[in-house]
Amino acid sequence: MWIYEKKLQYPVRVDTTNPRLAAMIIEQFGGADGELSAGIRYLTQRWSMPNNRAIATLNDIGTEELAHWEIIGTLVYKLTKDATIDQVKGTPFEAHYVNHGKGLYTHDASGNPWIAAYYNVKGDPIADLHEDMAAEEKARATYEWLINISDDPGVTDTLRFLREREIVHFQRFGEALRIVQEQLETKKYY
Amino acid sequence: MTREIIVDREQMRMIKELMEVSFVLLETALYLNTHPNDERALRLHNNTSSQYAQLKEMYQARYGPLTNQGMSRYPWSYINDPWPWDMDFNNV
Numbered sequence: 013m014w015i016y017e018k019k020l021q022y023p024v025r026v027d028t029t030n031p032r033l034a035a036m037i038i039e040q041f042g043g044a045d046g047e048l049s050a051g052i053r054y055l056t057q058r059w060s061m062p063n064n065r066a067i068a069t070l071n072d073i074g075t076e077e078l079a080h081w082e083i084i085g086t087l088v089y090k091l092t093k094d095a096t097i098d099q100v101k102g103t104p105f106e107a108h109y110v111n112h113g114k115g116l117y118t119h120d121a122s123g124n125p126w127i128a129a130y131y132n133v134k135g136d137p138i139a140d141l142h143e144d145m146a147a148e149e150k151a152r153a154t155y156e157w158l159i160n161i162s163d164d165p166g167v168t169d170t171l172r173f174l175r176e177r178e179i180v181h182f183q184r185f186g187e188a189l190r191i192v193q194e195q196l197e198t199k200k201y202y
Numbered sequence: 203m204t205r206e207i208i209v210d211r212e213q214m215r216m217i218k219e220l221m222e223v224s225f226v227l228l229e230t231a232l233y234l235n236t237h238p239n240d241e242r243a244l245r246l247h248n249n250t251s252s253q254y255a256q257l258k259e260m261y262q263a264r265y266g267p268l269t270n271q272g273m274s275r276y277p278w279s280y281i282n283d284p285w286p287w288d289m290d291f292n293n294v
């Protein structure tokens with residue numbers, strides 16, 4: 013089960029109201045390679061993992077991704093909460109606003125709603141861990157594109173933190189994959 | 203409709219410290235999940251875990267429970283501001 017702790021994983025700072033930037037960052041809230049996809053992917057794949065180290069890795073990284081999803085939501089919230097209608101008009105956030113107001117919703121930067129088809133569970137640990145490693149690299153790349161377009165130093169700082177986390181997760185999934193491969197090899201020869 | 207949130211500097215300083223220690227714990231845990239026999243990492247994790255427990259207790263005594271499983275003075279203070287997304291870490 014999960015117990016909520018009333019704190020963020022990282023001290024999110026936003027320097028100025030910026031609905032345009034919020035509309036781009038929402039990519040990681042409800043986009044294909046976003047934090048929601050990551051969290052649901054790892055947590056759902058746990059059941060078919062063949063050893064405790066792989067289960068623990070998916071369990072804890074999946075949980076961390078939900079904390080990242082909360083960080084992204086906080087960025088979007090802080091970037092838009094004080095925006096006037098004039099500041100919203102003419103930005104890409106306007107399309108979000110006419111449907112959701114200043115509420116958050118899981119869609120990507122182009123407005124497509126989050127769908128479960130963004131991830132898969134093959135029930136095969138080798139296939140699933142490869143998907144996970146690719147997902148981390150895709151998330152890292154998305155953070156790089158977001159950093160390139162960010163003009164808010166506070167936001168950039170948080171995006172850099174999240175980018176680093178994808179690199180650590182890639183590393184841990186690589187280790188879990190090696191552990192599973194060794195386990196399968198041992199089974200074959202003994 | 204927006205809520206007016208008053209943020210206490212000292213509270214932000216304390217929760218930031220808690221967040222930092224909690225992050226170290228997550229890093230050691232993720233590492234230990236794939237390296238359960240690394241004694242040095244385990245020692246670091248255990249020391250950090252006891253440090254975290256102490257900081258959490260201090261924070262909660264002052265600002266109320268961090269989780270809905272914690273104890274609270276009257277009235278129930280778990281619901282009090284600030285929720286994480288309202289915390290202001292500028293100048294902390």
Ligand SMILES: [Fe+2]
Nearest residue numbers: 050177178181
């Ligand atoms: Fe990740």
